[in-house]
Amino acid sequence: MAYIWHKQNLETDSLNLLRKGTMAEWMEISFSEVGDDYLKATMPVDDRTRQPYGLLHGGASAALAETIGSVASAACIDPEKQICVGIEINCNHIKGKKDGVVTATAKVLHLGATTHVWDIRITDEQDRLVCISRLTVAVLARKGKA
Structure with missing residues (x-):
């Protein structure tokens, strides 16, 4: 696929600044790579992201998926005229994970x-599929900018 980003110089450092004061900051979701047609982020599997059985919580995987997809959409629009919000997410949890890092x-x-x-696609350190998700995002006009 062709280059999709609205901003020509999309960088992980600028994306990671968006985390301040959000759930992504608390969960240590970190943007790690920007390609011509993809975005990558990592998240630790630890006490913040595990469920009572000691496995990666499905809600944490969903939060990672929604975070990366929403930020990717925001990078594809004109932020002066539009905003984007998630309207539907689906996650299939394929493989359990107890610790380490996952990459979306x-x-x-x-x-x-x-x-x-x-x-x-959320994978472990050996590139094994942990979760697959589909996110639908609505693109809305900024109030007063239609």
């Missing part, structure tokens, strides 16, 4: 005028 990779399936759809 978001790739676009659809970039429309009013919706974006993202395929998000």
